[in-house]
Amino acid sequence: MKTVLITGANKSIGFETAKQLLEKGLFVYLGSRNLEKGEEAVKQLKSKGFNNVEAIQIDVANQESVDSARVELGKRTETLDVLINNAGITGDVPQNALDVTIDNFKNTYETNVYGPIRVTQAFIDLLKKSPEPRIVNVSSGQGSLTLASDPTNIYYPYKAAVYQSSKSALNMYTVVLAYELRETPFKVNAVDPGFTKTDFNGHHGTGTVEDAGSRIVKYALIGKEGPTGKYFSEEVNPETGEIPW
Template sequence: MKKKVLITGGNKGIGFETAKQLLAKDYYVYIGCRNKAKAADAIEELNKLGYADVEAIDLDVTDENAIMKVANEITELDVLINNAGIPGDFPQNASDTSQETLRKVFDTNFFGLIQLTQTFIPALKKSAAPIIVNVSSDLGSLGNHTNPEWEHYEVKPLAYCASKTALNAFTVMLAYEFKDTNFKINSVNPGYTKTDFNNNQGPKSVEDAAELIVQYAVLDENGSTGKFFSDNGESPW
Protein backbone atom coordinates (compact mmCIF):
# COMPACT_ATOMS: atom_id res chain seq x y z
CA MET A 1 0.00 0.00 0.00
CA LYS A 2 1.29 3.46 -0.90
CA LYS A 3 2.26 5.82 1.88
CA LYS A 4 0.00 8.85 2.13
CA VAL A 5 1.24 12.40 2.50
CA LEU A 6 -0.64 15.66 2.98
CA ILE A 7 1.11 18.84 1.84
CA THR A 8 -0.45 22.15 2.85
CA GLY A 9 0.00 24.93 0.32
CA GLY A 10 0.92 22.27 -2.21
CA ASN A 11 -0.50 23.83 -5.35
CA LYS A 12 2.54 25.95 -6.30
CA GLY A 13 6.16 26.73 -5.59
CA ILE A 14 8.08 24.52 -3.17
CA GLY A 15 4.93 22.69 -2.10
CA PHE A 16 4.08 21.71 -5.66
CA GLU A 17 7.61 20.53 -6.40
CA THR A 18 7.60 18.55 -3.15
CA ALA A 19 4.41 16.85 -4.29
CA LYS A 20 5.99 16.02 -7.63
CA GLN A 21 9.09 14.52 -6.05
CA LEU A 22 7.10 12.41 -3.59
CA LEU A 23 4.85 11.16 -6.39
CA ALA A 24 8.01 10.06 -8.17
CA LYS A 25 8.84 8.07 -5.02
CA ASP A 26 5.47 6.31 -5.25
CA TYR A 27 3.63 8.17 -2.49
CA TYR A 28 -0.08 9.00 -2.61
CA VAL A 29 -0.24 12.79 -2.32
CA TYR A 30 -2.98 15.05 -1.00
CA ILE A 31 -2.47 18.64 -2.08
CA GLY A 32 -4.06 21.07 0.35
CA CYS A 33 -4.98 24.49 -1.01
CA ARG A 34 -7.29 27.36 -0.01
CA ASN A 35 -8.38 27.79 -3.63
CA LYS A 36 -9.87 24.60 -5.03
CA ALA A 37 -9.60 25.85 -8.63
CA LYS A 38 -5.86 26.43 -8.24
CA ALA A 39 -5.50 23.02 -6.65
CA ALA A 40 -7.33 21.48 -9.59
CA ASP A 41 -4.91 23.19 -11.98
CA ALA A 42 -2.00 21.70 -10.03
CA ILE A 43 -3.57 18.24 -10.23
CA GLU A 44 -4.08 18.60 -13.96
CA GLU A 45 -0.42 19.54 -14.43
CA LEU A 46 0.72 16.54 -12.39
CA ASN A 47 -1.62 14.24 -14.31
CA LYS A 48 -0.05 15.45 -17.57
CA LEU A 49 3.33 14.41 -16.16
CA GLY A 50 1.96 10.92 -15.65
CA TYR A 51 1.15 11.09 -11.94
CA ALA A 52 -2.29 9.75 -11.05
CA ASP A 53 -2.03 9.13 -7.28
CA VAL A 54 -2.68 12.72 -6.32
CA GLU A 55 -5.78 14.43 -4.97
CA ALA A 56 -6.76 18.05 -4.38
CA ILE A 57 -8.00 18.93 -0.90
CA ASP A 58 -9.91 22.14 -0.15
CA LEU A 59 -8.00 23.31 2.93
CA ASP A 60 -7.52 26.66 4.63
CA VAL A 61 -5.30 26.09 7.66
CA THR A 62 -6.91 29.06 9.44
CA ASP A 63 -10.40 27.56 9.10
CA GLU A 64 -11.25 25.09 11.88
CA ASN A 65 -14.26 23.70 10.02
CA ALA A 66 -12.17 23.08 6.89
CA ILE A 67 -9.53 21.28 8.95
CA MET A 68 -12.11 19.04 10.61
CA LYS A 69 -13.74 18.26 7.27
CA VAL A 70 -10.43 17.13 5.78
CA ALA A 71 -9.58 15.11 8.90
CA ASN A 72 -12.87 13.26 8.52
CA GLU A 73 -11.95 12.45 4.92
CA ILE A 74 -8.31 11.47 5.52
CA THR A 75 -8.32 9.10 8.48
CA GLU A 76 -4.95 7.48 7.84
CA LEU A 77 -1.78 9.43 7.08
CA ASP A 78 1.94 8.66 6.98
CA VAL A 79 3.44 12.09 6.39
CA LEU A 80 2.27 15.63 7.14
CA ILE A 81 4.21 18.46 5.51
CA ASN A 82 3.23 21.81 6.98
CA ASN A 83 4.26 23.96 4.03
CA ALA A 84 1.54 26.63 3.92
CA GLY A 85 2.75 30.02 5.08
CA ILE A 86 2.51 33.74 4.41
CA PRO A 87 5.10 36.53 4.71
CA GLY A 88 2.69 39.27 5.80
CA ASP A 89 2.74 42.93 4.81
CA PHE A 90 6.03 44.81 4.78
CA PRO A 91 7.87 46.57 6.32
CA GLN A 92 7.83 44.71 9.65
CA ASN A 93 9.98 46.76 11.98
CA ALA A 94 9.92 45.54 15.58
CA SER A 95 8.97 49.01 16.80
CA ASP A 96 5.85 49.48 14.72
CA THR A 97 4.58 46.27 13.07
CA SER A 98 0.80 46.35 13.46
CA GLN A 99 -1.18 43.91 15.56
CA GLU A 100 -3.18 43.14 12.43
CA THR A 101 -0.08 41.98 10.55
CA LEU A 102 1.21 39.99 13.52
CA ARG A 103 -2.08 38.20 14.06
CA LYS A 104 -2.61 37.48 10.38
CA VAL A 105 0.85 35.94 9.96
CA PHE A 106 0.63 33.94 13.17
CA ASP A 107 -2.85 32.68 12.29
CA THR A 108 -1.43 30.90 9.24
CA ASN A 109 2.18 30.17 10.17
CA PHE A 110 1.63 29.13 13.78
CA PHE A 111 -1.89 28.79 15.17
CA GLY A 112 -3.40 27.22 12.06
CA LEU A 113 -0.42 24.92 11.63
CA ILE A 114 -0.68 23.69 15.21
CA GLN A 115 -4.42 23.11 14.99
CA LEU A 116 -4.02 21.16 11.76
CA THR A 117 -1.19 19.07 13.19
CA GLN A 118 -3.04 18.30 16.42
CA THR A 119 -6.12 17.30 14.43
CA PHE A 120 -4.13 14.85 12.30
CA ILE A 121 -2.20 13.19 15.13
CA PRO A 122 -4.75 10.33 15.37
CA ALA A 123 -4.45 9.66 11.62
CA LEU A 124 -0.64 9.73 11.84
CA LYS A 125 -0.64 7.34 14.80
CA LYS A 126 -2.07 4.68 12.48
CA SER A 127 1.14 4.77 10.44
CA ALA A 128 4.05 2.46 11.19
CA ALA A 129 6.44 5.37 10.62
CA PRO A 130 4.66 8.74 11.01
CA ILE A 131 6.55 11.84 9.95
CA ILE A 132 5.86 15.56 10.40
CA VAL A 133 7.91 18.13 8.50
CA ASN A 134 7.40 21.73 9.58
CA VAL A 135 8.66 23.96 6.78
CA SER A 136 10.49 26.72 8.63
CA SER A 137 13.07 29.34 7.65
CA ASP A 138 16.57 30.35 8.65
CA LEU A 139 14.89 33.67 9.50
CA GLY A 140 13.27 31.83 12.41
CA SER A 141 16.64 31.03 13.97
CA LEU A 142 17.46 33.18 17.01
CA GLY A 143 21.00 31.83 16.79
CA ASN A 144 21.30 33.30 13.31
CA HIS A 145 19.71 36.61 14.25
CA THR A 146 22.20 37.16 17.06
CA ASN A 147 25.20 36.32 14.87
CA PRO A 148 26.58 39.43 13.08
CA GLU A 149 28.49 37.13 10.70
CA TRP A 150 25.30 35.54 9.35
CA GLU A 151 24.67 36.44 5.70
CA HIS A 152 21.08 37.59 6.37
CA TYR A 153 21.84 39.31 9.68
CA GLU A 154 20.15 42.56 8.63
CA VAL A 155 16.92 40.87 7.46
CA LYS A 156 14.53 40.99 10.42
CA PRO A 157 10.81 41.21 9.49
CA LEU A 158 9.22 40.79 12.92
CA ALA A 159 5.96 38.95 12.16
CA TYR A 160 7.42 36.43 9.74
CA CYS A 161 10.59 35.74 11.73
CA ALA A 162 8.78 35.42 15.04
CA SER A 163 6.17 33.08 13.56
CA LYS A 164 8.91 30.74 12.34
CA THR A 165 10.71 30.93 15.68
CA ALA A 166 7.45 29.95 17.37
CA LEU A 167 7.00 27.14 14.84
CA ASN A 168 10.46 25.83 15.71
CA ALA A 169 9.47 25.83 19.39
CA PHE A 170 6.42 23.73 18.50
CA THR A 171 8.69 21.27 16.69
CA VAL A 172 10.87 20.91 19.79
CA MET A 173 7.91 20.41 22.16
CA LEU A 174 6.02 18.01 19.91
CA ALA A 175 9.11 15.92 19.15
CA TYR A 176 9.83 15.68 22.87
CA GLU A 177 6.28 14.53 23.57
CA PHE A 178 6.65 11.72 21.03
CA LYS A 179 10.34 10.97 21.65
CA ASP A 180 9.62 7.41 22.81
CA THR A 181 7.46 6.58 19.78
CA ASN A 182 8.11 6.00 16.08
CA PHE A 183 7.27 9.62 15.17
CA LYS A 184 9.91 11.71 13.36
CA ILE A 185 9.22 15.43 13.73
CA ASN A 186 11.58 18.10 12.38
CA SER A 187 11.76 21.68 11.17
CA VAL A 188 13.28 22.13 7.72
CA ASN A 189 14.55 25.35 6.19
CA PRO A 190 14.32 24.99 2.39
CA GLY A 191 16.44 28.11 1.88
CA TYR A 192 15.99 31.37 0.01
CA THR A 193 14.13 30.03 -3.01
CA LYS A 194 12.86 31.73 -6.13
CA THR A 195 9.05 31.61 -5.75
CA ASP A 196 6.01 33.91 -5.77
CA PHE A 197 6.44 34.08 -1.98
CA ASN A 198 9.38 36.49 -2.37
CA ASN A 199 8.58 37.95 -5.80
CA ASN A 200 10.92 35.38 -7.39
CA GLN A 201 14.01 36.92 -5.81
CA GLY A 202 15.54 33.86 -4.21
CA PRO A 203 18.67 32.31 -5.77
CA LYS A 204 17.70 28.72 -5.02
CA SER A 205 15.53 26.58 -7.33
CA VAL A 206 12.28 24.99 -6.18
CA GLU A 207 13.71 21.62 -7.21
CA ASP A 208 16.62 21.94 -4.78
CA ALA A 209 14.42 23.35 -2.02
CA ALA A 210 11.87 20.56 -2.35
CA GLU A 211 14.61 17.94 -2.41
CA LEU A 212 15.64 18.98 1.11
CA ILE A 213 12.06 18.76 2.39
CA VAL A 214 11.61 15.35 0.78
CA GLN A 215 14.81 14.14 2.43
CA TYR A 216 13.19 14.59 5.84
CA ALA A 217 9.76 13.39 4.69
CA VAL A 218 11.08 9.92 3.87
CA LEU A 219 13.16 9.23 6.99
CA ASP A 220 13.51 5.65 8.16
CA GLU A 221 13.45 4.40 11.75
CA ASN A 222 17.01 5.65 12.29
CA GLY A 223 16.21 9.21 11.21
CA SER A 224 16.55 12.25 13.44
CA THR A 225 13.73 13.89 15.33
CA GLY A 226 13.36 17.21 17.13
CA LYS A 227 15.95 18.92 14.92
CA PHE A 228 16.17 21.97 12.63
CA PHE A 229 17.79 21.30 9.28
CA SER A 230 19.08 23.39 6.38
CA ASP A 231 21.26 22.65 3.35
CA ASN A 232 24.40 22.55 5.46
CA GLY A 233 22.98 20.20 8.06
CA GLU A 234 21.64 21.06 11.50
CA SER A 235 20.81 24.73 12.07
CA PRO A 236 20.90 26.75 15.32
CA TRP A 237 17.55 27.31 16.98
Protein backbone atom coordinates (compact mmCIF):
# COMPACT_ATOMS: atom_id res chain seq x y z
CA MET A 1 0.00 0.00 0.00
CA LYS A 2 1.39 3.38 -1.01
CA THR A 3 1.83 6.01 1.69
CA VAL A 4 1.39 9.78 1.50
CA LEU A 5 2.09 12.69 3.83
CA ILE A 6 -0.01 15.80 3.26
CA THR A 7 0.80 18.95 5.20
CA GLY A 8 -2.03 21.26 6.24
CA ALA A 9 -4.51 18.44 5.68
CA ASN A 10 -6.98 18.86 8.53
CA LYS A 11 -9.32 21.06 6.45
CA SER A 12 -10.18 22.50 3.04
CA ILE A 13 -8.15 21.37 0.02
CA GLY A 14 -5.72 19.28 2.07
CA PHE A 15 -8.57 17.38 3.71
CA GLU A 16 -10.30 16.75 0.39
CA THR A 17 -7.02 15.59 -1.14
CA ALA A 18 -6.60 13.14 1.73
CA LYS A 19 -10.12 11.82 1.17
CA GLN A 20 -9.56 11.29 -2.55
CA LEU A 21 -6.26 9.50 -1.98
CA LEU A 22 -7.91 7.26 0.61
CA GLU A 23 -10.53 6.41 -2.02
CA LYS A 24 -7.68 5.33 -4.29
CA GLY A 25 -6.26 3.00 -1.66
CA LEU A 26 -3.34 4.97 -0.22
CA PHE A 27 -2.43 5.14 3.45
CA VAL A 28 -2.66 8.80 4.40
CA TYR A 29 -0.61 10.55 7.06
CA LEU A 30 -2.64 13.66 7.68
CA GLY A 31 -0.34 16.48 8.69
CA SER A 32 -1.77 19.16 10.94
CA ARG A 33 -0.17 22.01 12.88
CA ASN A 34 -2.69 21.39 15.67
CA LEU A 35 -2.80 17.71 16.62
CA GLU A 36 -6.32 17.92 18.08
CA LYS A 37 -7.66 19.30 14.81
CA GLY A 38 -5.75 16.60 12.97
CA GLU A 39 -7.26 13.88 15.12
CA GLU A 40 -10.73 15.35 14.57
CA ALA A 41 -10.16 15.26 10.81
CA VAL A 42 -9.10 11.62 11.10
CA LYS A 43 -12.32 10.86 13.00
CA GLN A 44 -14.34 12.45 10.22
CA LEU A 45 -12.64 10.32 7.61
CA LYS A 46 -12.98 7.14 9.64
CA SER A 47 -16.69 7.85 10.08
CA LYS A 48 -16.92 7.66 6.29
CA GLY A 49 -15.30 4.23 6.31
CA PHE A 50 -11.68 5.24 5.65
CA ASN A 51 -9.46 3.45 8.13
CA ASN A 52 -6.00 3.85 6.60
CA VAL A 53 -5.40 7.33 7.95
CA GLU A 54 -3.43 8.72 10.90
CA ALA A 55 -2.72 12.24 12.12
CA ILE A 56 0.80 13.63 12.32
CA GLN A 57 1.51 16.86 14.20
CA ILE A 58 3.64 19.09 11.99
CA ASP A 59 4.09 22.85 11.92
CA VAL A 60 6.01 23.48 8.70
CA ALA A 61 7.13 26.89 9.97
CA ASN A 62 8.98 25.28 12.88
CA GLN A 63 12.10 23.16 12.31
CA GLU A 64 11.78 21.30 15.60
CA SER A 65 8.21 20.35 14.76
CA VAL A 66 9.23 19.11 11.32
CA ASP A 67 12.09 17.08 12.79
CA SER A 68 9.76 15.57 15.40
CA ALA A 69 7.26 14.67 12.68
CA ARG A 70 9.99 12.89 10.75
CA VAL A 71 10.89 10.84 13.83
CA GLU A 72 7.25 10.01 14.47
CA LEU A 73 6.53 9.02 10.89
CA GLY A 74 9.67 6.90 10.87
CA LYS A 75 8.17 4.85 13.69
CA ARG A 76 5.12 4.09 11.57
CA THR A 77 6.56 3.45 8.12
CA GLU A 78 9.90 2.78 6.46
CA THR A 79 8.86 4.25 3.13
CA LEU A 80 7.03 7.36 1.97
CA ASP A 81 5.73 7.27 -1.60
CA VAL A 82 4.16 10.71 -1.92
CA LEU A 83 4.79 14.07 -0.27
CA ILE A 84 2.27 16.85 -0.81
CA ASN A 85 3.47 20.21 0.46
CA ASN A 86 0.03 21.75 0.85
CA ALA A 87 0.27 23.94 3.98
CA GLY A 88 0.19 27.63 3.14
CA ILE A 89 -0.98 31.06 4.26
CA THR A 90 -1.95 34.27 2.44
CA GLY A 91 -0.08 36.65 4.70
CA ASP A 92 -1.50 39.83 6.14
CA VAL A 93 -3.34 42.17 3.79
CA PRO A 94 -3.11 44.59 2.09
CA GLN A 95 0.13 43.68 0.32
CA ASN A 96 1.00 46.76 -1.67
CA ALA A 97 4.63 46.73 -2.77
CA LEU A 98 5.45 50.13 -1.28
CA ASP A 99 3.68 49.65 2.04
CA VAL A 100 4.06 45.99 2.95
CA THR A 101 6.25 45.19 5.94
CA ILE A 102 9.29 42.99 5.94
CA ASP A 103 7.80 41.03 8.84
CA ASN A 104 4.84 40.16 6.62
CA PHE A 105 7.26 38.73 4.04
CA LYS A 106 9.19 36.82 6.70
CA ASN A 107 6.11 35.30 8.33
CA THR A 108 4.58 34.21 5.05
CA TYR A 109 7.81 32.81 3.63
CA GLU A 110 8.30 30.74 6.78
CA THR A 111 5.24 28.72 5.82
CA ASN A 112 5.00 29.02 2.03
CA VAL A 113 8.67 28.73 1.08
CA TYR A 114 10.83 27.56 3.97
CA GLY A 115 8.09 25.14 5.06
CA PRO A 116 8.12 22.97 1.94
CA ILE A 117 11.92 23.08 1.93
CA ARG A 118 12.11 21.93 5.56
CA VAL A 119 9.61 19.14 4.99
CA THR A 120 11.17 17.95 1.74
CA GLN A 121 14.65 17.82 3.25
CA ALA A 122 13.40 16.07 6.39
CA PHE A 123 11.48 13.33 4.57
CA ILE A 124 13.64 12.84 1.48
CA ASP A 125 15.29 9.74 2.93
CA LEU A 126 11.94 7.98 3.28
CA LEU A 127 10.91 9.09 -0.20
CA LYS A 128 14.11 7.70 -1.70
CA LYS A 129 13.06 4.25 -0.48
CA SER A 130 9.97 4.35 -2.69
CA PRO A 131 10.19 2.84 -6.19
CA GLU A 132 8.09 5.71 -7.58
CA PRO A 133 8.43 8.75 -5.29
CA ARG A 134 6.31 11.82 -6.01
CA ILE A 135 6.48 15.36 -4.64
CA VAL A 136 3.72 17.88 -5.27
CA ASN A 137 4.30 21.45 -4.21
CA VAL A 138 0.92 23.15 -4.02
CA SER A 139 1.46 26.47 -5.72
CA SER A 140 -0.85 29.06 -7.29
CA GLY A 141 -1.35 30.47 -10.75
CA GLN A 142 -0.70 33.80 -9.05
CA GLY A 143 2.93 32.75 -8.70
CA SER A 144 3.51 32.78 -12.46
CA LEU A 145 5.67 35.76 -13.40
CA THR A 146 4.50 35.45 -16.99
CA LEU A 147 0.80 35.52 -16.16
CA ALA A 148 1.16 38.19 -13.46
CA SER A 149 2.76 40.54 -16.01
CA ASP A 150 0.22 39.84 -18.78
CA PRO A 151 -2.51 42.53 -19.00
CA THR A 152 -4.80 40.06 -20.77
CA ASN A 153 -4.73 37.66 -17.81
CA ILE A 154 -8.05 37.68 -15.93
CA TYR A 155 -6.22 38.00 -12.59
CA TYR A 156 -3.80 40.71 -13.79
CA PRO A 157 -5.35 43.48 -11.62
CA TYR A 158 -5.08 41.39 -8.47
CA LYS A 159 -1.65 41.87 -6.97
CA ALA A 160 -0.30 40.64 -3.63
CA ALA A 161 3.41 41.33 -3.20
CA VAL A 162 3.91 38.82 -0.39
CA TYR A 163 1.72 35.89 -1.38
CA GLN A 164 2.53 35.98 -5.08
CA SER A 165 6.28 36.24 -4.57
CA SER A 166 6.21 33.39 -2.04
CA LYS A 167 4.61 31.10 -4.62
CA SER A 168 7.10 32.25 -7.27
CA ALA A 169 9.91 31.32 -4.88
CA LEU A 170 8.30 27.92 -4.26
CA ASN A 171 8.10 27.41 -8.01
CA MET A 172 11.82 28.03 -8.42
CA TYR A 173 12.58 25.58 -5.61
CA THR A 174 10.45 23.05 -7.50
CA VAL A 175 12.46 23.60 -10.68
CA VAL A 176 15.78 23.16 -8.92
CA LEU A 177 14.63 20.14 -6.89
CA ALA A 178 13.29 18.40 -9.99
CA TYR A 179 16.57 19.08 -11.79
CA GLU A 180 18.65 17.64 -8.97
CA LEU A 181 16.47 14.51 -8.93
CA ARG A 182 16.21 14.21 -12.72
CA GLU A 183 18.16 10.95 -12.96
CA THR A 184 16.07 9.23 -10.27
CA PRO A 185 12.50 7.84 -10.25
CA PHE A 186 11.25 11.05 -8.60
CA LYS A 187 8.56 13.20 -10.20
CA VAL A 188 8.45 16.72 -8.76
CA ASN A 189 5.86 19.26 -9.89
CA ALA A 190 4.17 22.49 -8.84
CA VAL A 191 0.38 22.36 -8.98
CA ASP A 192 -2.17 25.17 -8.76
CA PRO A 193 -5.41 23.74 -7.32
CA GLY A 194 -7.33 26.71 -8.71
CA PHE A 195 -9.23 29.63 -7.19
CA THR A 196 -11.10 27.50 -4.69
CA LYS A 197 -13.80 28.43 -2.18
CA THR A 198 -12.14 27.81 1.20
CA ASP A 199 -11.39 29.50 4.53
CA PHE A 200 -8.11 30.51 2.89
CA ASN A 201 -9.83 33.23 0.83
CA GLY A 202 -13.00 33.80 2.81
CA HIS A 203 -14.87 31.45 0.48
CA HIS A 204 -14.59 33.93 -2.40
CA GLY A 205 -13.18 31.38 -4.82
CA THR A 206 -14.91 30.10 -7.94
CA GLY A 207 -13.95 26.41 -7.77
CA THR A 208 -14.76 23.50 -5.45
CA VAL A 209 -12.48 21.61 -3.09
CA GLU A 210 -13.38 18.46 -5.01
CA ASP A 211 -11.91 19.87 -8.22
CA ALA A 212 -8.90 21.24 -6.37
CA GLY A 213 -8.22 17.91 -4.67
CA SER A 214 -8.48 15.98 -7.92
CA ARG A 215 -5.89 18.23 -9.57
CA ILE A 216 -3.40 17.57 -6.79
CA VAL A 217 -4.14 13.84 -6.74
CA LYS A 218 -3.55 13.61 -10.49
CA TYR A 219 0.06 14.72 -10.17
CA ALA A 220 0.64 12.84 -6.92
CA LEU A 221 -0.09 9.58 -8.75
CA ILE A 222 1.47 10.15 -12.17
CA GLY A 223 3.19 7.19 -13.76
CA LYS A 224 6.79 6.59 -14.79
CA GLU A 225 6.34 8.44 -18.07
CA GLY A 226 4.74 11.44 -16.39
CA PRO A 227 6.18 14.95 -16.27
CA THR A 228 8.63 16.35 -13.76
CA GLY A 229 9.82 19.88 -13.13
CA LYS A 230 6.60 21.35 -14.55
CA TYR A 231 3.99 23.88 -13.44
CA PHE A 232 0.32 22.99 -13.81
CA SER A 233 -2.95 24.88 -13.56
CA GLU A 234 -5.91 23.17 -15.17
CA GLU A 235 -8.00 26.22 -14.32
CA VAL A 236 -5.75 28.41 -16.50
CA ASN A 237 -5.06 25.79 -19.18
CA PRO A 238 -7.80 23.13 -19.29
CA GLU A 239 -6.24 21.44 -22.35
CA THR A 240 -2.78 20.38 -21.20
CA GLY A 241 -2.67 21.90 -17.72
CA GLU A 242 0.85 23.27 -18.13
CA ILE A 243 1.35 27.02 -17.62
CA PRO A 244 4.40 29.33 -17.92
CA TRP A 245 6.57 30.05 -14.91
